[in-house]
Amino acid sequence: MLFLYNLTIYIAGFFLKIIALFSPKIKLFVEGRKNVFSILEEKIKAGDKTIWFHSASLGEYEQGLPVIEKVKQKFPSHKIILTFFSPSGYEVRKNNTVADITIYLPLDTKSNAKRFLKLVHPESVFFIKYEFWLNYLNELEKNQTPTYLISGIFRDSQMFFKWYGGFYRKALKAFTCFFVQNESSKQKIEAIGFKNAIVSGDTRFDRVAAILERDNSLDFIANFKQNQPLIIAGSSWPKDEALLAEYINQAPENVKFIIAPHNIKKEQIENLKSQIKQSTVLFSEKESSDLSQYKVLVIDTVGLLTKIYSYGTIAYVGGGFGNPGIHNILEPAVFGMPIIIGPNYSNFAEATALVSLEGCSVISNPNELKAVFDQLLANQEIYDQKSQICSSFIQNNKGATETILKSVF
Secondary structure: OOHHHHHHHHHHHHHHHHOOOOHHHHHHHHOOHHHHHHHHHHHHOOOOOOEEEOOOOHHHHHHHHHHHHHHHOOOOOOOOEEEOOOOHHHHHHHOOOOOOEEEOOOOHHHHHHHHHHHOOOOEEEEOOOOOOOOOHHHHHOOOOOEEEEEOOOOOOOOHHHHHOOOOHHHHHHHOOEEEOOOOHHEEEEEOOOOEHHHHHHOOHHHHHHHHHHHHOOOOHHHHHHHOEEEEEEEEEOOOHHHHHHHHOOOOOOOOOEEEEOOOOOOOHHHHHHHHHHOEEEEHHHHHOOOOOOOOOEOOOOOOOOHHHHHOEEEEOOOOOOOOOOOOHHHHHHOOOOEEEEEEOOOOHHHHHHHHOOOOEEEEEHHHHHHHHHHHHOOOOOHHHHHHHHHHHHHHHHHHHHHHHHHOOO
């Protein structure tokens, strides 16, 4: 089976080079890996002490960041190596300041894994949430390198739990400890023979809790809001935006809206604007506009959403009508905002928990969206209850980073 796995990796690598000729994203994926080994040879010396963190993409990076930051503080003389699998993670965070070297992870061939680990020679390794690359794990086990999974999630659908997944289960022997998010994941990994799992929780709660300690002020948002109720739609997709536009077009006069689309391509922004009949302004137009005179502000840039949430009254988090599902609900929750999402959230433990607690409402059509918005805007008692649930949810789930660090070091 490992032979078939390796053959698949080689075949995938071949076809990705062809696809890269037509796909800008895949081109980044392929081109970004060409100079990885030369970068490592240049920047890591034989005597350097290193610690390696791997994240699949941007979400996993944000999830692991509290641990990376604490490890950097604890071992300032070590070089932190950060790898990404996806361009959507690497291209956004390639200039981060927490890692000494940020690169793409070379494809998981046996020769790549051996060469990578020889050059990096990590004292310890942290995989964030998931991504189980078999050749890297097998080489780490051979080298007896302490290896950890942090904020891990295990589900029945994963290959480890299938009758044909023996070679995947064998690779898990590389892990010194599995730090998992919940008891269910611990039970699943124990059921296949691994007794080295600890329920530490999700490090994202530590990440978002820290947001409250920073300066989140944005003068242009304060000017736009003007002390009026503000509904913020974060990471919206076209299906979300169609529902939102229908509500906005008949919303109470005193309510304002901010929409931060997931995709900020010009054609999508124009399509969104065309659906809204209320006065609408773009972030890119703010220098030449009096924002206070508009009802809707569309954020056609990236990197501001977390701070924008601090001004919100109610949050709508997009992605719940697509696959894989909703975006980050924890960032608005930390500010005590009741949250509304679409129906596709079952693969997200934090959303499932917050829905169960009734801090997060699920809608599937325009009438349901209107009913929830109207109730939260009109009923202060219900609003305050849901607000408190969201704030408490974050505070009650902090501490995963401390648990991990105490156990590892």
